[in-house]
Amino acid sequence: MRIQIIGFGLAGSWMAWELIKRGVDVFITDRYNPNSSSRIAAGLINPINGTRPRPTWLADVLMPFAYCAYNEMSNHVNQRLLSQCKVRRVFITEEDVRLWEHASTRQWYGNDSAGFNVKWESLESGIWEGISYDCGGVQYDGAVVNTAGVIECVRKHVVEVDVPEVNVDFIIWCEGWEASRNELWSWLPFQPVKGEILDAIIDGPPLTTIITKSIWIVPVNDGEHTFGKQSIRIGSTYDWDDLTDVPTEQARTSLVSMAETILGRPVVVTGHRAAVRPAARSKRPYLGFHPTHRKHAILNGLGAKGALWAPWAAHQLADHILDGAALNSETNVVRWWNQ
Numbered sequence: 001m002r003i004q005i006i007g008f009g010l011a012g013s014w015m016a017w018e019l020i021k022r023g024v025d026v027f028i029t030d031r032y033n034p035n036s037s038s039r040i041a042a043g044l045i046n047p048i049n050g051t052r053p054r055p056t057w058l059a060d061v062l063m064p065f066a067y068c069a070y071n072e073m074s075n076h077v078n079q080r081l082l083s084q085c086k087v088r089r090v091f092i093t094e095e096d097v098r099l100w101e102h103a104s105t106r107q108w109y110g111n112d113s114a115g116f117n118v119k120w121e122s123l124e125s126g127i128w129e130g131i132s133y134d135c136g137g138v139q140y141d142g143a144v145v146n147t148a149g150v151i152e153c154v155r156k157h158v159v160e161v162d163v164p165e166v167n168v169d170f171i172i173w174c175e176g177w178e179a180s181r182n183e184l185w186s187w188l189p190f191q192p193v194k195g196e197i198l199d200a201i202i203d204g205p206p207l208t209t210i211i212t213k214s215i216w217i218v219p220v221n222d223g224e225h226t227f228g229k230q231s232i233r234i235g236s237t238y239d240w241d242d243l244t245d246v247p248t249e250q251a252r253t254s255l256v257s258m259a260e261t262i263l264g265r266p267v268v269v270t271g272h273r274a275a276v277r278p279a280a281r282s283k284r285p286y287l288g289f290h291p292t293h294r295k296h297a298i299l300n301g302l303g304a305k306g307a308l309w310a311p312w313a314a315h316q317l318a319d320h321i322l323d324g325a326a327l328n329s330e331t332n333v334v335r336w337w338n339q
């Protein structure tokens with residue numbers, strides 16, 4: 001079988017990988033964009049989201065699936081693509097503590113989380129790695145994916161073509177947010193959202209964990225530094241109106257100010273980038289065949305969760321296309337047709 005993929009971000013990469021594993025000849029066409037969402041993403045996998053914390057959708061299935069998939073790809077390409085690390089949630093006010101206690105005792109066994117039990121430890125109030133946890137905090141397991149690295153690894157296993165192949169059995173569209181402007185798919189309720197991210201340097205005690213509190217701060221190089229300068233990434237912002245990849249002064253100022261408040265030390269910015277996330281109104285991936293153009297399928301809507309969702313979504317879609325396996329009903333694009 002021969003399948004064409006349009007778009008070479010995380011979605012296109014994982015789609016290609018899953019198809020190649022099943023013996024399909026894959027052709028990829030990509031309009032290279034150095035500021036695509038996948039190329040600038042921090043690649044965080046965080047099992048708990050929101051100001052009112054709750055486990056991320058299908059965490060019990062998606063977390064182990066993603067870890068396994070990235071490890072399998074890493075072994076195959078001989079490059080580490082996922083690094084497991086701790087995520088620390090900082091409580092600065094009593095309200096932060098109240099929201100956590102309320103959520104962790106009452107919400108984590110609902111349908112949405114399917115009983116996923118996030119194992120977390122409390123942090124006493126005090127100073128941790130130079131950060132003041134005025135009201136304590138919690139820490140739990142998360143991971144960081146090298147998203148640009150995934151694309152480069154998969155690139156070695158696919159045929160890239162400048163124009164779409166003619167003799168293919170299916171075409172899978174992995175265009176990121178630009179699908180919202182493609183007539184074939186514009187009936188899907190996309191909600192593209194711009195995000196900005198900073199590269200920066202800090203001094204002082206090195207960070208060894210991801211820090212989260214409205215924004216996230218990710219240590220680069222896994223905290224191998226001793227006391228002294230350390231590279232970090234800070235993100236990110238959400239803007240639904242300005243769908244350009246132009247970094248703004250406003251986002252930079254706001255990210256620096258929040259990071260300095262959390263870290264309690266100055267942040268020196270060394271890089272600043274912006275991209276548009278392909279978010280879906282349903283906050284679920286978009287998967288499946290076009291309802292009338294049956295040669296065409298889509299993998300999209302990864303939003304802010306591409307690192308976690310892409311491997312599972314591509315696996316689901318590959319099984320659906322090749323074996324007729326059913327798609328998760330929340331993700332099947334057919335539900336949006338004629339709405």
Ligand SMILES: Cc1cc2nc3c(=O)[nH]c(=O)nc-3n(C[C@H](O)[C@H](O)[C@H](O)COP(=O)(O)OP(=O)(O)OC[C@H]3O[C@@H](n4cnc5c(N)ncnc54)[C@H](O)[C@@H]3O)c2cc1C
Binds near residue numbers: 009305
């Ligand atoms: C600032 C920021 C931080 C983020 N941090 C995280 C994070 O920590 N964790 C996480 O999980 N996610 C994060 N994300 C989200 C993540 O980047 C996305 O979920 C994911 O990368 C989307 O992948 P994609 O392949 O669908 O889209 P894209 O990465 O946008 O890739 C689409 C590709 O298709 C190409 N293309 C489009 N149309 C065509 C066409 N017609 N022909 C040929 N090529 C085409 C584009 O040029 C692009 O190369 C972040 C995003 C941003 C912006």
